[in-house]
Amino acid sequence: MPFAFSVPDVGFLTSGAGRAALASFVPTGDPLRDVATARRLIGDEHAASLLETALLRGRALDRFPDGWFWTSDALEQATAVPVADHRARRLAAVADGRVVHDVTCSVGVEVAALSGVLDRVVGSDLDPVRLAMARANVPAAWLVRADALAPVTRDSVVVADPARRTSSGRRVRRPEEMTPPLGSLPGPDLVVSTAPGLDFTLVPWAREVELVSLDGRVREAALWSAGLVPDDGPRRRATVLLSAGPGYEVTDLDDDTCPVTDVDQWLVDPDGAVVRAGLVRHYAARHGLAQLDPHLAYLTGPHPPSGTRAFRVLEHGPYSEKALRQTLRRREVGRVEILVRGLDVDPDRLRPRLKLAGPHAATVVLARVGRGAHASVCEAVTTSGSQR
Template identity: 60%
Template sequence: MPYAFTLADVEYLTSADGARALAACDALPLTDASWLADVATARREVGERYAAVLETVLLRRKSASKLDDAGSWLLTGDALQQASASPVAAHRARRLAGRDVHDVTCSIGADLAALAGTAARCVGSDLDPVRLAMARHNCGQAGVAPLIVRADALTPVTRDAVVVADPARRDSSGRRTWRPGDFVPALDELADVHSGRDIVVKCAPGLDPAAAPWAREVELVSLDGQVRESCLWSAGLATAGRRATVLHSGGAEWTITDAESDDVAVAEPGEWLVDPDGAVVRAGLVRHYAARHGLWQLDERIAYLTGDVPPPGVRAFRVLEFGRYSEKELRAVLRRRGIGRVEILVRGLDVDPNTLRRRLKPSGADEASVVLTRIGRTPTAFVCRAERVPG
């Protein structure tokens, strides 16, 4: 069970004694093998607050890959899991720069701290007093000071500010698609309560856009190749119908919308295969991406693209040979080419890559990527060399 922080815990953790305790426990390995000994040490050094201190140290370590400069933040396990990654939060904040903004589900402040850095005025609110106390501390650590109040997201306490919401998911286990009622507060209730206001709602990527008819723009956002969220923008904020935004931890980013041309052909394979970023695929902008980069489709229902020059900055697949897919023929090709290490990518065929790899029994000194897909009704195998294209 996750540790349940209290206001007394927050008060202690932000005190001088708490800072010393956190520094002492941060030196502990906190591994499975050392856990019992580490707990004994923490209890001896810290006293009754040892559990809050150890949980904070562990959560700060987990947050390092998600939140920038969160080594001094206070977090809960659930809040960290739902928090926007820092580059994603910063992207959203840039879109709202100069506006008055109210984060109505501010939690521990991951989005709030970013919004407060770009907004003209910024308010954060939540119902959980512990998370609000953490948000005050975290925003202070980030060098911003938004107004933070306790309020229900379904009870407006501001008038003209842009409403930003990140509703909690009721149950994410095994779920790939979402409905408005799967969120707390429910999306339709949020939209009704704040009707007439500019509103931005962060959602799970699997939400059907038809479930939020008030949204005029649906933005899919990926970070370092992983789709992180779907963001819904109301009419006063929308600049496109569908948008894909691709972010990288190093700072590079690009975006594409349905305002661009999608005039591309379906034709024979070129020298390269390109698998568009997941945000592009989920946003339904594969053809727009192809048109931007001079690519074309192998099949109008398959997301793999092809061309003679791949886009800059992507991992693309130089085609060595291709043909109708059969396991026997693919095994022969790999043997002939001396390929012992093989990456298998599948789209449009009912093939499990791990099971297939074991049956292929590749052996040899070379390596390759195998792309299995279909062109029309023909199952097709591409043997490729994956290359990172300079960007």
């Protein structure tokens, strides 16, 4: 069970004595030694909260601002800073001077991002511990304790990030099972961060569904109500954020003219946000690529997009385990990455049966194309530059 902070714990940790103790306390990884050190610094009453905060800050290092206060659940559920910053920039363009109210502010990540680009920001939460931490993390923000279903602002733009797990840790997938339930959130101008796997037909009020990834990992689906997007705007958007440089967007308003062809010189696996948003054809059309199969996310073409991980095709043909083993043996492949789409093949079980031996590495792409199983032996390459 994660450590349960109390409001007095947070009060002590955010005091001068607490901050001084945190500044001088460096966990060693030895629980008994660390507890003894914490008790020696501040006594028994708040020693556990001191140790937990130091450990959580270590987990948050390089992902969130230094010196923040966290609970374990808040850190696990927190929106990544680049994702929060992206949403804040979008909201700044449509808020029209209105208050933007984060009704599930937790320890303040979204409020901090919003406050960086907007003048009128409110955060609220029902959890007194998280709210106390938010006040320490974002001291200049206007923060109040309130139920998300009974907000303290009027005519505001509402931001929400409902919990997607029950108190027992079970993941929920239906909008009415989330906390707070999606259908009960105040509107009409509303943006909700939710799970990428949500069945979007269950949220008919969402005028735009935006799938957001960061550095190749799909982080969330953002549901935007009609009041925050233009009538002639896209209904589906994939936003690809990259820590190392500019990302890109694909929408359903983009051209989706995309042929279906045999394997060319390269295979390309689009970012997960593009795939989950159903925009594979639009991405392919932008980069002059083709589909291998109308039901397959893999694309092919003579040139891969810049700034992406692609696969140079060395050999391609119908898949059989025996033929693949012979090909890899002939190429002296001793290390192999196995990617599978549309086939009942377990890479972890297949790998030892291939009896790999040799100095070279390869990527094997196994996919169902039409009614047949195909194998491509490839060289994985990360291309230079950035996509548009």
